[in-house]
Amino acid sequence: MSRRRIAVIECPEEIPCNPCETACPQDAIKVGQPITHRPHLDAQRCMGCGLCVAACPGLAIFMVDIKDNDQAEVTFPYEFLPLPEPGDTVTAVNREGISLGTAQVKARWQPKGADGTYLVTIALPAALAAEARGIRRPSCDN
Amino acid sequence: MAQRSLKGIAVVGGGPAGLMAALTAARHGAAVVLVDENAEPGGQLRKQIHKFFGSKAHRAGVRGYRIAQELISDCTAAGVELLGQSVVFSLRECTLDLLQKDDAFNLKADAIILATGASENALAFPGCTLPGVMGAGAAQTFVNLHRVLPGRRVLMVGGGNVGLIVAYQLLQAGAEVVGVVEALPYLSGYQVHAAKIKRAGVPIWTSHTVLEARGDQEVQEVTIAAIDDHFHPLPGSERTLAVDTVCLAVGLTPLAELAWQAGCRFCYQGALGGYVPLHSDNMETTLPHVYVAGDIAGVEEASTALEEGAIAGLAAAAAIGCPVPIAEFDAAQERLVSLRKGPFGDIRQLVKSEIVKRWADCRVVE
Numbered sequence: 268m269s270r271r272r273i274a275v276i277e278c279p280e281e282i283p284c285n286p287c288e289t290a291c292p293q294d295a296i297k298v299g300q301p302i303t304h305r306p307h308l309d310a311q312r313c314m315g316c317g318l319c320v321a322a323c324p325g326l327a328i329f330m331v332d333i334k335d336n337d338q339a340e341v342t343f344p345y346e347f348l349p350l351p352e353p354g355d356t357v358t359a360v361n362r363e364g365i366s367l368g369t370a371q372v373k374a375r376w377q378p379k380g381a382d383g384t385y386l387v388t389i390a391l392p393a394a395l396a397a398e399a400r401g402i403r404r405p406s407c408d409n
Numbered sequence: 410m411a412q413r414s415l416k417g418i419a420v421v422g423g424g425p426a427g428l429m430a431a432l433t434a435a436r437h438g439a440a441v442v443l444v445d446e447n448a449e450p451g452g453q454l455r456k457q458i459h460k461f462f463g464s465k466a467h468r469a470g471v472r473g474y475r476i477a478q479e480l481i482s483d484c485t486a487a488g489v490e491l492l493g494q495s496v497v498f499s500l501r502e503c504t505l506d507l508l509q510k511d512d513a514f515n516l517k518a519d520a521i522i523l524a525t526g527a528s529e530n531a532l533a534f535p536g537c538t539l540p541g542v543m544g545a546g547a548a549q550t551f552v553n554l555h556r557v558l559p560g561r562r563v564l565m566v567g568g569g570n571v572g573l574i575v576a577y578q579l580l581q582a583g584a585e586v587v588g589v590v591e592a593l594p595y596l597s598g599y600q601v602h603a604a605k606i607k608r609a610g611v612p613i614w615t616s617h618t619v620l621e622a623r624g625d626q627e628v629q630e631v632t633i634a635a636i637d638d639h640f641h642p643l644p645g646s647e648r649t650l651a652v653d654t655v656c657l658a659v660g661l662t663p664l665a666e667l668a669w670q671a672g673c674r675f676c677y678q679g680a681l682g683g684y685v686p687l688h689s690d691n692m693e694t695t696l697p698h699v700y701v702a703g704d705i706a707g708v709e710e711a712s713t714a715l716e717e718g719a720i721a722g723l724a725a726a727a728a729i730g731c732p733v734p735i736a737e738f739d740a741a742q743e744r745l746v747s748l749r750k751g752p753f754g755d756i757r758q759l760v761k762s763e764i765v766k767r768w769a770d771c772r773v774v775e
Contacts (some may be wrong), residue, residue, distance in 0.1 A: 280601070282751060282753060326605050
């Protein structure tokens with residue numbers, strides 16, 4: 268498999284929702300009818316554009332890019348202030364919010380139709396790519 | 410009391426169901442008056458800053474408050490007359506008594522659509538009357554409408570979608586959410602909503618309840634505990650958390666007083682929040698020309714409320730003589746049914762079918 272950025276959909280339940288399917292310009296995501304079907308990603312078609320990440324109302328789509336040098340990039344939706352800036356050192360967290368160590372912010376952007384939701388890309392060791400799904404928020408007391 | 414007669418439809422409640430009902434009826438040629446008690450219409454949509462589920466036809470991916478803005482401007486364009494800051498205090502046949510600021514008057518219409526929504530349930534525990542204990546919806550009003558934090562450190566009680574979503578929005582507003590407690594051994598809300606706050610570091614404790622809130626003048630701490638299969642607290646499992654706010658997201662009850670008062674027949678449906686007016690699949694109650702839509706007809710979601718509103722608007726318009734193509738009913742029913750599929754929707758579809766059946770039985774007896 269060629270190594271490039273592709274979407275990872277973490278949508279475990281049959282809920283009535285299909286914006287990921289309509290957002291994808293490559294027809295790589297299939298929900299079908301009824302719309303409670305879980306989305307299916309055709310990884311061959313996915314171009315890693317991130318439109319689905321921004322469109323998913325459940326913030327349940329991520330992107331993973333495993334590089335050749337044991338490094339990886341993980342992209343996730345982010346809706347908190349203050350926003351992380353490219354170059355920042357941040358604490359990557361897993362699905363339970365538990366620290367996985369530090370990561371570097373590589374990019375932050377808003378695809379078309381994001382309506383306020385940011386996509387943030389962090390770089391971290393490839394071994395953590397399957398675990399890292401966000402960053403620690405700065406405490407509200409600071 | 411001043412009287413006004415309307416050759417058309419009066420809609421009570423300007424949330425998703427009422428706005429959609431008013432818009433749909435007006436677009437089919439009905440004269441429509443929309444009565445809403447708040448400073449601005451929109452109901453719960455106004456504070457729903459998250460993107461909606463559903464499909465494109467249900468406005469999926471659009472944030473709730475934007476849907477309210479669109480519907481309000483569409484209603485204005487379609488000629489809907491809005492009576493804002495107006496409280497309806499009685500309904501007899503198709504006549505509403507209402508209070509607009511200091512003026513009471515009655516409004517007689519050809520058809521009525523009740524879209525009054527639901528109210529938050531309370532939970533009784535020692536300290537529950539302390540300032541700082543509030544409905545999750547109240548906290549959401551604070552942060553998303555008034556942009557004020559109700560507190561800095563919050564415990565959320567209830568792991569349904571309301572509790573999970575409001576917990577996330579409190580984080581967005583800058584509060585710390587110390588945790589979510591849920592009495593059931595599982596979360597009734599969507600896992601994707603739970604995942605958002607878990608990633609943000611919020612612990613979720615299932616099979617737990619709130620025992621007591623304490624504080625001098627206001628909430629300063631709360632004690633929670635694990636519970637057994639019979640919901641009895643397990644001794645030794647208590648833990649005390651420093652919080653200044655306890656949010657209750659323990660369900661909603663249909664706001665159906667006007668339907669009771671008018672004499673609609675009801676049935677009890679726990680899965681839909683309590684007593685709901687019997688209604689047909691066109692949202693007609695057991696009283697002629699009186700319709701319901703949205704949470705008053707059984708607590709569901711804003712997206713289902715929009716579709717029920719569309720159906721009620723079509724049905725009421727047809728009932729007063731406006732031409733309504735049958736295909737539009739079918740399309741609206743199809744959109745509604747598609748939201749009631751899957752493990753979360755099946756039970757609601759089942760219960761709704763039972764309500765419709767009982768409505769039909771009622772009609773036969775009478």
